[in-house]
Amino acid sequence: xxGKGFLRMLFGVFKRFVMTxxxxxxxxxxxxxxKEGIESRRKADVQGIFxxxxxxxxLPVPEEFRFLPFLVYDEGPNGxxxxxxxxxxxxxxxxxxxxxxxxxxxxxxxxxxxxxPKEFYIDVDICMNCGLCAEYCPFDAIKMDHDYEIxxxxxxxxxxxxxxxxxxxxxxxxxxPTNNAAEELARQEKEALKAAAKKPAAAESAG
Amino acid sequence: xxEEQITVAQTPDISLQYEGRVVKDTRVGYxxxxxxxxxxxxxxxxxxxxxxxxxxxxxxGVDYLPEGKMEVVYHLYRSIGGPALVxxxxxxxxxxxxxxxxxxxxxxxxxxxxxxxxxxxxxxGHPDLRRILTWEGFAGHPLxxxxxxxxxxxxxxxxxxxxxxxxxxxxxxxxxYNDNVQYPHGFDxxxxxxxxxxxxxxxxxxxxxDEELHTDTIVVNLGPQHPSTHGVFRMVxxxxxxxxxxxxxxxxxxxxxxxxxxxxxxxxxNMPFTDRLDYVSSMSNxxxxxxxxxxxxxxxxxxxxxxxxxxxxxxxRWMNHIFSFGFLWNDxxxxxxxxxxxxxxxxxxxxxxEAVSGSRMMCNYFRFGGVARDLPEGVLDKVKELVFERMxxxxxxxxxxxxxxxxxxxxxxxxxxxxxxxAINNGASGPNLRASGVPYDIxxxxxxxxxxxxxxxxxxxxxxxxxxxxxTRLDEARQANRILQQVVRDIPEGPIMTGKPAYxxxxxxxxxxxxxxxxxxxxGFYIVSNGKPNPWRYxxxxxxxxxxxxxxxxxxxxxxxxxxxxxxxxxxxLGEVDR
Numbered sequence: 001x002x003g004k005g006f007l008r009m010l011f012g013v014f015k016r017f018v019m020t021x022x023x024x025x026x027x028x029x030x031x032x033x034x035k036e037g038i039e040s041r042r043k044a045d046v047q048g049i050f051x052x053x054x055x056x057x058x059l060p061v062p063e064e065f066r067f068l069p070f071l072v073y074d075e076g077p078n079g080x081x082x083x084x085x086x087x088x089x090x091x092x093x094x095x096x097x098x099x100x101x102x103x104x105x106x107x108x109x110x111x112x113x114x115x116x117p118k119e120f121y122i123d124v125d126i127c128m129n130c131g132l133c134a135e136y137c138p139f140d141a142i143k144m145d146h147d148y149e150i151x152x153x154x155x156x157x158x159x160x161x162x163x164x165x166x167x168x169x170x171x172x173x174x175x176x177p178t179n180n181a182a183e184e185l186a187r188q189e190k191e192a193l194k195a196a197a198k199k200p201a202a203a204e205s206a207g
Numbered sequence: 208x209x210e211e212q213i214t215v216a217q218t219p220d221i222s223l224q225y226e227g228r229v230v231k232d233t234r235v236g237y238x239x240x241x242x243x244x245x246x247x248x249x250x251x252x253x254x255x256x257x258x259x260x261x262x263x264x265x266x267x268g269v270d271y272l273p274e275g276k277m278e279v280v281y282h283l284y285r286s287i288g289g290p291a292l293v294x295x296x297x298x299x300x301x302x303x304x305x306x307x308x309x310x311x312x313x314x315x316x317x318x319x320x321x322x323x324x325x326x327x328x329x330x331x332g333h334p335d336l337r338r339i340l341t342w343e344g345f346a347g348h349p350l351x352x353x354x355x356x357x358x359x360x361x362x363x364x365x366x367x368x369x370x371x372x373x374x375x376x377x378x379x380x381x382x383x384y385n386d387n388v389q390y391p392h393g394f395d396x397x398x399x400x401x402x403x404x405x406x407x408x409x410x411x412x413x414x415x416x417d418e419e420l421h422t423d424t425i426v427v428n429l430g431p432q433h434p435s436t437h438g439v440f441r442m443v444x445x446x447x448x449x450x451x452x453x454x455x456x457x458x459x460x461x462x463x464x465x466x467x468x469x470x471x472x473x474x475x476x477n478m479p480f481t482d483r484l485d486y487v488s489s490m491s492n493x494x495x496x497x498x499x500x501x502x503x504x505x506x507x508x509x510x511x512x513x514x515x516x517x518x519x520x521x522x523x524r525w526m527n528h529i530f531s532f533g534f535l536w537n538d539x540x541x542x543x544x545x546x547x548x549x550x551x552x553x554x555x556x557x558x559x560x561e562a563v564s565g566s567r568m569m570c571n572y573f574r575f576g577g578v579a580r581d582l583p584e585g586v587l588d589k590v591k592e593l594v595f596e597r598m599x600x601x602x603x604x605x606x607x608x609x610x611x612x613x614x615x616x617x618x619x620x621x622x623x624x625x626x627x628x629x630a631i632n633n634g635a636s637g638p639n640l641r642a643s644g645v646p647y648d649i650x651x652x653x654x655x656x657x658x659x660x661x662x663x664x665x666x667x668x669x670x671x672x673x674x675x676x677x678x679t680r681l682d683e684a685r686q687a688n689r690i691l692q693q694v695v696r697d698i699p700e701g702p703i704m705t706g707k708p709a710y711x712x713x714x715x716x717x718x719x720x721x722x723x724x725x726x727x728x729x730x731g732f733y734i735v736s737n738g739k740p741n742p743w744r745y746x747x748x749x750x751x752x753x754x755x756x757x758x759x760x761x762x763x764x765x766x767x768x769x770x771x772x773x774x775x776x777x778x779x780x781l782g783e784v785d786r
Contacts, residue, residue: 002613003613004611005610005611005612005613005615005616006612006613006614008607008608008611008612009608009609009612012604012607012608013544016548042554042555042558044555044589044592044593044596044597045592045596045597046551050551050554061561062558062561062562062565062583063562063583064561064562064563064564064565064580064583065561065565065566066565066566087370087371089369089370089371090710092365092369092370092373093365093369093370093710093711094365094473094475094476094710095365095369095476096364096472096476096477096479096480098364098365098366098369100369100370100373101368101369101370101373101374101375102369102370102371102373103371103372103373104370104371104372113371119373119375120373121373121375123375123377125377128479128569129566129569130478130479130569130571131565131566131571132475132476132478132479132571132710135579135708136708136710144565159375159376159377178583178584
């Protein structure tokens with residue numbers, strides 16, 4: 001019969017429409033504006049409506065999500081900020097659009113470089129969020145952020161400096177718990193190895 | 208099936224057959240044959256007619272500035288499968304003239320225009336050698352090695368100004384407006400008359416005019432800003448009544464000279480840039496580029512990485528094809544409801560990409576010799592749920608809703624027919640080629656990665672119209688699902704990277720052409736290395752770009768309303784067309 005295929009399509013659309021209300025009825029208030037409601041609407045077996053009511057609802061981002069780099073600092077006992085960055089420049093070299101520029105600190109007496117950045121800039125207008133800087137940083141000092149709501153009215157302040165880039169390691173641990181734990185573990189192992197290598201040497205020299 | 212059965216005939220040593228006219232390329236790391244420009248036409252004709260190399264896949268140029276030579280590189284294939292036959296023509300830089308292959312292979316049409324535009328190689332005998340990606344007011348040929356852009360800072364990245372004495376400041380403050388453009392000598396933008404446009408309109412008007420009946424044709428511009436063009440794309444059509452008698456696409460509105468950027472970048476820095484080509488299927492782009500560089504480096508990724516790669520590539524293909532059904536409906540006039548349905552499937556795949564790579568669209572996930580990181584916990588279960596339950600069900604839904612739908616059938620059957628001969632000659636690839644009855648799939652014709660071990664069928668349909676293109680994509684999505692089921696079942700544990708991850712890879716001198724069967728067609732990267740950290744030449748054989756060569760053949764003789772449908776069925780992404 002001519003028109004059967006067309007009706008079948010319309011039926012498909014209509015079914016979806018009805019399912020939205022059926023699901024609303026079944027799940028009640030839990031379907032919207034709750035964590036499990038959002039999760040249930042992005043599952044593979046979702047029925048009916050699929051969309052998220054942004055900005056009232058937000059999709060949770062996975063741990064690997066990346067948006068703009070930031071610098072990690074360890075908090076000292078007196079609240080001092082100890083940047084992990086050693087200004088080795090690998091991030092500036094690997095950056096595809098070359099949006100990172102670093103000024104290295106030099107010792108005022110000897111003129112030799114100190115592992116501490118004097119200035120650190122990221123032009124976030126140019127940054128393409130590729131995450132290569134975070135991937136290849138040997139000191140886990142630069143990481144990718146999760147905060148994607150950074151729209152502003154002006155482009156004038158879009159070159160971020162150290163003040164704006166530095167974030168505590170506790171923040172990093174909160175957005176990337178698994179990564180942070182793995183990195184901490186690797187660091188501890190490395191230090192243990194170092195200590196183990198040092199001990200026999202010290203014993204030898206003593207003996 | 209043993210491996211011998213899959214392998215098609217090897218590339219013949221044609222330097223013996225055409226002795227005196229063809230010599231082997233003996234440079235270290237290079238392959239193929241060097242042909243004199245004066246013998247090119249006869250040899251290509253003989254290769255096509257006698258040896259069966261009927262598919263000219265890629266035409267590009269390389270500027271060897273130190274040697275003062277310009278080289279044109281041709282990649283010829285047999286449409287029954289097998290490895291490439293690479294031909295090269297070397298001409299002096301200052302007088303770069305090469306005979307055009309337009310009359311032998313129409314696929315060379317746009318590619319030769321591109322080589323003329325970007326490299327300044329003149330193709331003698333090409334009937335329409337206009338600039339294609341840039342405009343008339345563009346100074347010089349940007350891919351020549353002595354050409355410098357207005358923002359020029361240094362020949363290669365990383366720039367020295369970034370570290371250890373980093374200079375900051377916005378580039379537009381350093382290069383104020385008006386200082387950042389160059390015009391050719393004697394060019395005044397105020398008094399400029401667009402001659403190429405005039406020529407295009409004049410040639411459009413000439414066609415289809417009947418002198419006896421004094422009928423006239425109407426020239427219509429579709430685009431550049433038009434909801435049906437999937438981006439910024441223009442078609443100049445001449446109409447006889449409602450019938451299209453002439454149609455020429457005009458592209459380049461989104462041109463950013465991807466290849467020049469690529470030559471400034473280091474090898475690794477190019478990886479995120481490849482995402483931006485076909486932004487719907489960035490994983491496939493990563494795949495092709497990684498293959499090309501791995502060929503040069505002579506490394507192979509470990510088993511688990513291969514499986515992850517194939518998984519990502521097939522998810523991309525599935526997603527792209529579903530997306531194209533949504534667009535098909537869009538182009539048929541059912542505005543955006545089916546599109547949203549397609550996007551629903553896409554969102555679920557993108558969730559996986561995001562969990563794996565960190566970004567939904569700009570994945571940047573592949574590395575030379577592996578992938579960036581292992582699958583996070585829970586992702587494999589999500590993929591399993593998708594490929595075993597949702598995907599087959601959704602495909603059946605779509606099949607039910609579209610395949611027998613009267614609107615789809617009436618509009619699509621018999622519309623935009625491309626014959627097998629035309630498709631091969633125009634260099635069409637992917638579903639466009641297979642819908643015309645040519646069972647050419649690179650995953651089978653010239654297998655890469657682990658595809659030779661997977662069970663799947665090469666989808667082929669024979670009518671070459673829009674409906675068959677749709678069916679090809681539908682069946683291919685099913686095959687992608689089938690591959691995915693095997694992959695998630697068999698994926699082994701193990702390392703995901705060969706060697707240590709390095710931000711500066713060492714690539715030995717030589718050339719390589721890596722190609723994959725992307726969702727849109729043959730995606731190839733031609734890379735020439737001179738042993739330095741940056742590629743000397745970085746060329747993208749973009750399937751969307753070359754598939755558009757066939758657009759005129761599809762549209763001519765049809766109604767103007769079907770042009771929109773034909774363009775949608777070619778399945779282009781303008782990020783890849785304009786590069």
